[in-house]
Amino acid sequence: METACFLCNALRTITPECSCGEVMLDSGPVTDYTGPYSPYFNVSFASEYCLHLFTCPACGNDQIIAVPLCVIREP
Template sequence: MDLCPLCNGLESRIIQCPNCQTIMEDKGKVTDYLDDYSAYMDIDMMKLFDGDQNSLEEHECIHYFYCSSCEHEEVNAIKE
């Protein structure tokens, strides 16, 4: 069984904002923001809606990162 090291607290990822070099905050899986219940849905099923066509096959968890200084947003694929 594959699991995301960020979602499960096994690792942390330091990503610098490309605009202001501030450390960006990991806000979790992008699919958790789809609606009120998406965080409780099956993870593999939700990968069909995460915006990455290969995330299920490639065993990647798509995370949303946010810079509180300049409000830059980006998503990154995290290998499970």
């Protein structure tokens, strides 16, 4: 069964609110900051979630949000 992150693949967006009241921006998957660079690094997920880093443009706070993966079904 293949899975994909709907945020990484621009299928949907989410807009979490920071504690200061501003909307946080998606800064991408955490693996972009901690893992080796490879355009295919996230092709095979070992988890049911993709961890995304969200950053507040106003106060600079960061928050990691676990985004559930969606199942890709073949036609």
